[in-house]
Amino acid sequence: MNTEELVEDVLAGEHRALARAITTIENRAEGYRELVSALHAHAGEADVVGVTGSPGAGKSTLVDKMAAAYRERGLTVGVIAIDPSSPYSGGAVLGDRIRMGSNVGDMDVFFRSMSARGSLGGLSAATSDAVTALDAFGKDKVIIETVGAGQNEIDIVRTADSVAVLVPPGSGDDVQMLKAGILEIADLFVVNKADLDGADRTVQELRELVEYQQGGVPSDVGHHGATAETVEGLGPGDGEDGEDGWTPPIVETVANRGEGVEELLAALSEHRTHLAESGEGDEQTRTRYAEEVRTLLREDLNDLLATEIERRGGLDGYVEEIVAGETDPYTVADELLAPIADCVEDGDRGNAARPEQGPTAED
């Protein structure tokens, strides 16, 4: 099937075509760039929600219930669930689908499992392109479930409009550990398994954390609280109104019984309103596009370099020279990069000669 037909079929709502499009994207197969470019024009309507949290926090079960709740409202849903790949074989066991019991037989929930394929940020390299495909297909909501995340798997923030971080009870002691990383990217917190002992404590700890982040002095924290000096320009009174005017709410859920799911959707909807009204959403979109272009450039530049290395007979020779003490890694890198560096410098000179054309001149 050629790219044009594939795009046509995806836009016509054919499930098989959507599945094949995502495969093409995932494999970085021939024509995938044209595919994503074509789909891009039809995307931009879906709300993208990220769900992240530690392994076993209940992400899959919650996503299942969220999808069912959206379906009850007559909305169509796409789900992308990412599981880790083996560092040894490259293989993966993708098990999130097992929890999708509430949406059996409902093709309007399009669930796709993806392997992280070696990517370390909690998503796979192809995730955002797969979101574009689901979006263009016409899904109202796209939910991304990340790899079970610990501290630094925060790529989701670059792909989702709203990020829900799941914190199960009993991770109280971990809260401190998690602090600088995943908890910072939460637009809302979900204390799942809220029927377990310790849930109240976890909620309380998160509340304190949110208040710190908002720059306020936690209302009921004792001797280890923040000092006034650390809170420039934001007194305790501004606690409700953080830097970006959004205070992450804390929602309690019991996902396997579906409890708290309505509250979660309501909180997500509020966040969306906030994004629209504060202009933060537009800002987010711009940042995301800039980031996407940078990522693509990095990939493309890598490919160019790979070609250049191949033309020079591979890296092995250089490595041998380094081992023999004849050269060093920096010199080799400079040498390999030289053709590209020369082009950029030439461009500089060219522009200097024709200043009126500015830096965007086509060379």
Next chain:
Amino acid sequence: MSVEEQQTIRCLVAKVGLDGHDRGAHVITRAFRDAGFEVIYSGLHRSPEEIVQAAVQEDVNVLGISILSGAHDTLVPQIVEGLEEYGAFEDTLIIVGGIIPDEDETELKAQGVDEVFGPGASMGEMVEYVREHAPDR
């Protein structure tokens, strides 16, 4: 060619119907993972429709159906039919594992199953078979 550009074999390991014996499915899931495949495991007690939905959405090259209940002669045709409905039958390799009598094996193959692996089939043999026969994407 870089690793990312290589084609990855995606495989759905499915348990259909009233059959709680999943040791074999687990072992195969793991063997496939170690062979570098991406394996989606369906979980127990799935209906044929669920398997079809999963196979279509996940765009798997390979569908491995594990049945030990003896109901293969009714369940497998339903799955094949469902795949045909979505245009997914042609380019999906269908293999069945379990206790399948010889005459049923012939029947299943006539219905569209590509290969049947009974007790005693070696992991290496299955992995090799899948590598050789998995349709391109």
